[in-house]
Amino acid sequence: MSFERLENPLGEPLLAMTASSGLRVLMHHRPDFVGTFAAFGTNFGSVDRVGGADGQPVPEGLAHFLEHKLFEDQDGDVSDRFAELGASTNAMTGFVGTTYIVSAIDEAERCLDLLLDFVQTPWFTDELVEKEQGIIAQEIRMYDDDPDWRAFFGLMGCLYERHPVRDNIAGTVESIAEIDAATLQRCYDLFYHPSNMCLALSGPLDPERVLALVEADQAPRGTDAAPRHRRVDGGEPPQRRLERFDMELPISRPRWLMGIKERDTGGAGEAVLRRELATRVLLDILFGRSSAAFESLYAEGLIDETFGVSHTAEASFGFSTLGGDCDDPGALQARVMDVFERARREGLDAQAFGRVRNKLYGGLLRAVDSPENVAYSLISDCFRGSRPFASVELVEQLTLDELMRRLEEHVHDEAIATAVIRPASA
Amino acid sequence: MVRPVPTSSLAASSAFVVLDGPGGLPVHLLRTRKFKTVALSWALECPLDERRAARALLGDLLTRGTASHPGLADLSARCDELYATDLGGSVGAHGPLQLVKFSMVTLADRYAEGLDLFRQASELLSEAVHEPPLQEGRFRRDHLEQERANLVRAIEGLADDKGHWALRRMIETLHADTPYGLHSWGTAEEAAALDEAAVHSTWDDLLTSAPGRLFVVGDVEEEQALEAAERLGRSVPRPEPAQRLPLPEQIARAPLRVTEAEDLSQSKLVLGFRLPESAVRSPAATTFATVFGGGSHSRLFKRVREAESLAYGCGARMLHDSGTLVVQAGIDASSAARVEELVVEELARLAIEPVSDDELQLSKRAQSRRLRSLVDHPRALGGFRLAQLLAGRPHELPDAIAAAEAVTAADVMEIAAAVRLDAVYLLEGTAT
Numbered sequence: 001m002s003f004e005r006l007e008n009p010l011g012e013p014l015l016a017m018t019a020s021s022g023l024r025v026l027m028h029h030r031p032d033f034v035g036t037f038a039a040f041g042t043n044f045g046s047v048d049r050v051g052g053a054d055g056q057p058v059p060e061g062l063a064h065f066l067e068h069k070l071f072e073d074q075d076g077d078v079s080d081r082f083a084e085l086g087a088s089t090n091a092m093t094g095f096v097g098t099t100y101i102v103s104a105i106d107e108a109e110r111c112l113d114l115l116l117d118f119v120q121t122p123w124f125t126d127e128l129v130e131k132e133q134g135i136i137a138q139e140i141r142m143y144d145d146d147p148d149w150r151a152f153f154g155l156m157g158c159l160y161e162r163h164p165v166r167d168n169i170a171g172t173v174e175s176i177a178e179i180d181a182a183t184l185q186r187c188y189d190l191f192y193h194p195s196n197m198c199l200a201l202s203g204p205l206d207p208e209r210v211l212a213l214v215e216a217d218q219a220p221r222g223t224d225a226a227p228r229h230r231r232v233d234g235g236e237p238p239q240r241r242l243e244r245f246d247m248e249l250p251i252s253r254p255r256w257l258m259g260i261k262e263r264d265t266g267g268a269g270e271a272v273l274r275r276e277l278a279t280r281v282l283l284d285i286l287f288g289r290s291s292a293a294f295e296s297l298y299a300e301g302l303i304d305e306t307f308g309v310s311h312t313a314e315a316s317f318g319f320s321t322l323g324g325d326c327d328d329p330g331a332l333q334a335r336v337m338d339v340f341e342r343a344r345r346e347g348l349d350a351q352a353f354g355r356v357r358n359k360l361y362g363g364l365l366r367a368v369d370s371p372e373n374v375a376y377s378l379i380s381d382c383f384r385g386s387r388p389f390a391s392v393e394l395v396e397q398l399t400l401d402e403l404m405r406r407l408e409e410h411v412h413d414e415a416i417a418t419a420v421i422r423p424a425s426a
Numbered sequence: 427m428v429r430p431v432p433t434s435s436l437a438a439s440s441a442f443v444v445l446d447g448p449g450g451l452p453v454h455l456l457r458t459r460k461f462k463t464v465a466l467s468w469a470l471e472c473p474l475d476e477r478r479a480a481r482a483l484l485g486d487l488l489t490r491g492t493a494s495h496p497g498l499a500d501l502s503a504r505c506d507e508l509y510a511t512d513l514g515g516s517v518g519a520h521g522p523l524q525l526v527k528f529s530m531v532t533l534a535d536r537y538a539e540g541l542d543l544f545r546q547a548s549e550l551l552s553e554a555v556h557e558p559p560l561q562e563g564r565f566r567r568d569h570l571e572q573e574r575a576n577l578v579r580a581i582e583g584l585a586d587d588k589g590h591w592a593l594r595r596m597i598e599t600l601h602a603d604t605p606y607g608l609h610s611w612g613t614a615e616e617a618a619a620l621d622e623a624a625v626h627s628t629w630d631d632l633l634t635s636a637p638g639r640l641f642v643v644g645d646v647e648e649e650q651a652l653e654a655a656e657r658l659g660r661s662v663p664r665p666e667p668a669q670r671l672p673l674p675e676q677i678a679r680a681p682l683r684v685t686e687a688e689d690l691s692q693s694k695l696v697l698g699f700r701l702p703e704s705a706v707r708s709p710a711a712t713t714f715a716t717v718f719g720g721g722s723h724s725r726l727f728k729r730v731r732e733a734e735s736l737a738y739g740c741g742a743r744m745l746h747d748s749g750t751l752v753v754q755a756g757i758d759a760s761s762a763a764r765v766e767e768l769v770v771e772e773l774a775r776l777a778i779e780p781v782s783d784d785e786l787q788l789s790k791r792a793q794s795r796r797l798r799s800l801v802d803h804p805r806a807l808g809g810f811r812l813a814q815l816l817a818g819r820p821h822e823l824p825d826a827i828a829a830a831e832a833v834t835a836a837d838v839m840e841i842a843a844a845v846r847l848d849a850v851y852l853l854e855g856t857a858t
Binding site: 032033034035077079080083084085086087088103104105106131134135136138139141142144145147249250251252253288289290291292294295298299301304305325352355356358359360361362363365366368369370371424 | 732791
């Protein structure tokens with residue numbers, strides 16, 4: 001087994017291999033860098049709530065709980081062992097994946113070995129689960145006081161009827177109370193199979209030594225096929241569930257967040273990535289800092305530097321968000337809808353399209369300077385089934401016609417919801 | 427044992443040259459082809475005085491339009507054309523100083539199809555700083571009013587991030603009536619009162635008399651960096667930049683206690699400690715803070731989170747520029763007294779029992795990794811160098827690493843013994 005060089009639009013030194021266990025390994029070889037950044041991800045996130053072919057439910061917040069618990073094994077806290085090697089470690093759970101990371105300079109090979117080892121050696125006891133429930137409950141309470149977090153999940157709850165993207169990634173104090181060691185083990189066995197995982201590295205390690213290390217780790221894990229599991233319990237209607245979410249918190253200014261639910265879900269690989277890029281370019285042309293809309297809304301005081309737009313596309317769900325601090329959410333929403341309407345009538349500015357493509361290209365190149373960004377994007381590409389740095393080529397292929405089609409497909413009144421967090425009345 | 431630091435390779439990848447720029451503006455240049463980007467930052471030094479709100483306003487006002495790209499959209503479009511060149515204007519507090527930074531990040535010329543991107547981007551930054559879209563010699567009224575309103579809102583919005591707000595309130599309590607307790611944006615009242623005359627004269631003074639340094643990291647020749655310095659500094663003679671900023675005077679008193687209530691799910695406890703100047707300036711201060719509360723291997727994490735499950739996070743860090751050690755935790759209000767008790771107990775233990783060699787080495791390794799990894803992060807390199815220069819600490823990376831390596835268990839114990847609890851702030855969550 002050996003690394004193969006992965007051709008990519010940026011000509012970056014990317015290497016790839018698939019171990020006998022099914023684990024995919026991707027490496028950005030940077031001999032001129034001092035540190036190694038490694039990310040070990042599993043294609044299991046908060047939206048994976050149907051466990052196994054029998055359809056047994058996965059409790060809300062389980063993927064995140066599992067992430068916490070893997071850091072503790074029979075010998076104690078794994079973070080301590082990384083610290084002994086001079087490394088730092090962390091993990092994060094998202095909608096579609098859980099990623100464990102390590103940042104190391106000395107002993108990078110041992111750190112890589114430890115990363116592989118601890119993620120693949122679970123140790124769950126009810127006593128430790130109970131202790132973790134208290135810690136995660138504090139984490140949930142921290143998010144409860146965060147207006148941006150509340151606005152986001154308030155919005156998701158309006159957009160989605162059934163899809164678990166509507167639920168808080170960390171779960172609720174009540175839902176995590178239902179988790180026990182047996183449930184953790186059942187979900188671990190389902191979703192942490194090597195063929196459902198990806199290891200991505202960026203740094204100066206010798207690729208041959210990485211290869212030997214991964215092979216030594218993976219060979220004993222066998223070649224059994226991964227247990228079957230389904231990602232989504234379908235049935236999500238195309239329209240929003242509710243038009244609006246309102247809440248009061250002790251803050252100084254209202255937060256306004258508008259969401260547009262993707263109705264055109266499905267597809268795989270670069271089709272999903274292309275949908276995401278096309279929608280981002282569309283939104284940037286219409287609402288980016290160089291747009292006429294941004295300038296006039298800013299001049300009128302309806303938006304400020306906090307205003308931003310984004311789009312997330314996955315195979316089973318997708319959404320755009322637009323928002324920021326705003327004293328008059330109603331007026332801003334009406335103006336945003338006017339901008340969409342005008343673009344429908346008058347089309348998009350070709351010059352702006354060229355500029356935004358330039359900007360995206362610059363941004364993609366800039367991101368390659370960060371080993372962390374590279375490792376995360378390699379994992380996303382792997383799970384999505386797209387080529388590394390494919391965005392650079394796809395952005396070049398986009399056309400104005402395609403963006404107009406996106407506008408027609410994506411922006412519909414019945415797919416739009418808003419969340420408003422207002423300052424609590426005294 | 428900690429492995430010997432490979433100082434030769436580290437020295438090579440962090441070897442700034444200091445050029446004497448036009449008007450005496452020091453230019454700290456790290457020439458490297460390692461990155462795809464070039465980062466430039468011009469850091470100007472001002473007192474944290476009554477004009478701080480005006481300078482905070484200038485950071486935003488000057489980067490929203492230029493004479494030849496007067497509108498926000500015009501200037502942003504120009505940045506897009508220059509491959510997402512990022513222009514920035516910001517202020518921050520550093521000890522008794524307000525640092526005003528004008529910065530840019532752009533792609534290295536070799537990625538921009540033959541464009542001399544660094545020259546064009548630095549010209550754009552220079553135009554933003556020196557040639558705003560004036561009308562009859564005055565800042566445009568609409569721009570000024572919008573940015574003033576935004577600044578007032580931003581200052582009021584500081585209270586919305588409860589973790590940061592609790593820290594701010596503790597700092598204001600501990601450093602009351604000194605520059606060390608002031609926010610670099612000023613108060614909402616000060617910002618609301620700004621008029622054209624005040625902002626204009628502050629702009630004039632900033633560009634003609636504030637000392638500063640220019641940092642450039644990337645694939646840039648010395649001549650190009652000096653040309654950028656000329657464009658930004660305009661060869662105006664300036665005083666020498668600060669070398670070793672003063673620290674707050676020592677005060678011995680019973681800890682000040684402030685509790686404020688809000689309708690929150692989680693309470694925020696922030697403890698502020700003072701250290702004498704000798705301790706703040708010692709390399710052991712960082713080692714001590716790391717042992718005490720710097721990460722998952724620290725005393726506070728082990729005790730407060732792992733042993734007693736009282737918090738999702740509990741950590742300590744040194745604010746070197748104000749000589750303050752800060753401990754923060756997000757907790758249930760009912761646990762506040764217990765968490766404070768644990769923090770004080772762990773501190774007392776560190777003052778009387780030498781840390782084990784294992785614990786000391788763990789902290790040193792963490793510090794060493796943080797310092798050495800700076801060479802992989804172009805923007806962080808300039809920021810680290812500036813902070814070290816202002817603190818009078820070793821600013822060459824190998825020297826800073828060597829200083830940290832030399833810290834002993836006795837040094838850490840000495841720091842712990844010198845730390846004094848001075849302010850306890852609790853933002854009490856009252857949500858049911």
